Amino acid sequence: MVSAYCLCLVLILLGTSNAQLGGEPHDNAHPESMVSVGRAVAAAVSSVPLRNAAVPGLRMPVVGIGTGGYAFSPSQHGEIWNDTTAQKAVRKWIQLGGRRIDASYSYTDQIGVGKAIAAAIAAGEVTREELFVVSKVGSGGLIPGAAMGYNDTMVQIGPILSSLQMKYVDLLLIHWPGPPGKSKDPACQGQPATFKTCRQQTWKALQDMFKQGSTRAIGVSNFEQNHLQDIIDMKELLPSVNQVEYHPYWHEDDLVKFCQERNITFNGYSPMSCPDYAPPTHGWSHSALQEPVVMQIAQVHSADPSQVLLAWELAHGVVVNPRTRNPDHMTLNLQFEKVKLSTDEIAKIAAIVPPEKNKVCPDPHQYK
Numbered sequence: 001m002v003s004a005y006c007l008c009l010v011l012i013l014l015g016t017s018n019a020q021l022g023g024e025p026h027d028n029a030h031p032e033s034m035v036s037v038g039r040a041v042a043a044a045v046s047s048v049p050l051r052n053a054a055v056p057g058l059r060m061p062v063v064g065i066g067t068g069g070y071a072f073s074p075s076q077h078g079e080i081w082n083d084t085t086a087q088k089a090v091r092k093w094i095q096l097g098g099r100r101i102d103a104s105y106s107y108t109d110q111i112g113v114g115k116a117i118a119a120a121i122a123a124g125e126v127t128r129e130e131l132f133v134v135s136k137v138g139s140g141g142l143i144p145g146a147a148m149g150y151n152d153t154m155v156q157i158g159p160i161l162s163s164l165q166m167k168y169v170d171l172l173l174i175h176w177p178g179p180p181g182k183s184k185d186p187a188c189q190g191q192p193a194t195f196k197t198c199r200q201q202t203w204k205a206l207q208d209m210f211k212q213g214s215t216r217a218i219g220v221s222n223f224e225q226n227h228l229q230d231i232i233d234m235k236e237l238l239p240s241v242n243q244v245e246y247h248p249y250w251h252e253d254d255l256v257k258f259c260q261e262r263n264i265t266f267n268g269y270s271p272m273s274c275p276d277y278a279p280p281t282h283g284w285s286h287s288a289l290q291e292p293v294v295m296q297i298a299q300v301h302s303a304d305p306s307q308v309l310l311a312w313e314l315a316h317g318v319v320v321n322p323r324t325r326n327p328d329h330m331t332l333n334l335q336f337e338k339v340k341l342s343t344d345e346i347a348k349i350a351a352i353v354p355p356e357k358n359k360v361c362p363d364p365h366q367y368k
């Protein structure tokens with residue numbers, strides 16, 4: 001792991017202060033210096049090796065940008081991200097040194113993500129090889145018509161790659177362990193009491209996409225232990241990553257342990273507890289960023305509460321993808337590794353009493 005100390009050193013050598021990285025930067029900056037600063041920041045972000053179904057040597061940066069802004073369902077509240085929002089945010093993220101981008105066709109802004117990446121590559125800000133792009137195959141009705149099962153999954157890779165304007169993604173995930181949607185696969189038809197066979201057929205498709213080179217690693221998302229066990233029972237490739245909701249109000253530490261014992265990297269989503277998803281009408285009126293314990297620990301470390309939350313996740317071996325369109329927040333998120341929490345501080349955050357509604361997304365335990 002490269003330390004925050006190295007990051008500071010690189011910035012000093014470049015004659016660049018952290019403040020210069022924030023705000024709406026670079027409009028007047030010399031493009032070459034902007035690219036150098038971005039590269040220096042990127043080099044200082046740690047990465048973890050991916051195991052199981054991943055090409056040998058593949059590493060995943062510990063921080064990415066989330067691009068899922070609830071565009072698919074305005075009724076669910078939260079910030080709406082469209083192609084324009086995603087294009088602007090992802091381009092800025094790359095310029096500031098972000099290298100991992102968490103996308104999905106179902107977020108309905110992946111075309112914007114693809115445009116930002118193509119423009120950044122064309123402008124010489126980054127190469128395709130330096131980036132780590134994640135996408136997801138749909139289920140649960142997020143993409144109209146998308147479904148689980150072998151064939152229904154295989155047909156999704158074309159639109160994913162063309163919207164991203166690339167030949168391969170770095171990581172492809174099964175978005176949800178169920179329901180199967182309007183799948184034509186016999187294993188997924190109807191409403192079976194368990195979606196086990198359907199889930200296994202979907203994983204077969206991901207394995208084939210991996211073998212064909214459409215993705216450099218494959219994994220799952222929102223998979224609980226029983227869902228992972230379905231994949232383990234196949235005795236084929238194991239997922240390299242499981243992306244699951246994780247923040248102080250919802251942290252399934254048994255699931256983290258289960259994954260880590262099997263070399264499955266745990267990727268936490270909604271690390272800020274999705275504060276924009278918070279209209280009181282929805283019953284979600286808490287933000288982990290404003291928890292007194294988090295704010296107090298931030299003060300001790302001269303850090304921002306957001307950095308404390310991200311450091312808390314990494315202290316559990318959990319990698320993160322906070323969503324932000326604010327360049328100042330991007331900079332904070334890229335530099336969170338400077339915060340090293342004590343055992344006592346980690347325990348204090350884990351002990352925060354969650355609000356009654358303590359989960360942003362639906363509970364995947366409902367899928368058998």
Ligand SMILES: NC(=O)c1ccc[n+]([C@@H]2O[C@H](COP(=O)([O-])OP(=O)(O)OC[C@H]3O[C@@H](n4cnc5c(N)ncnc54)[C@H](OP(=O)(O)O)[C@@H]3O)[C@@H](O)[C@H]2O)c1
Binds near residue numbers: 325
């Ligand atoms: N696999 C799945 O089923 C699944 C489900 C949900 C999410 N995800 C992924 O995980 C990503 C993140 O989760 P999320 O979008 O639900 O929630 P989140 O990242 O916890 O919260 C996003 C909110 O946090 C704010 N924020 C980000 N960084 C900040 C900082 N440093 N300081 C202050 N505020 C900050 C953003 O506001 P500003 O824009 O103002 O900074 C935004 O309103 C998604 O975008 C998506 O890529 C995956």
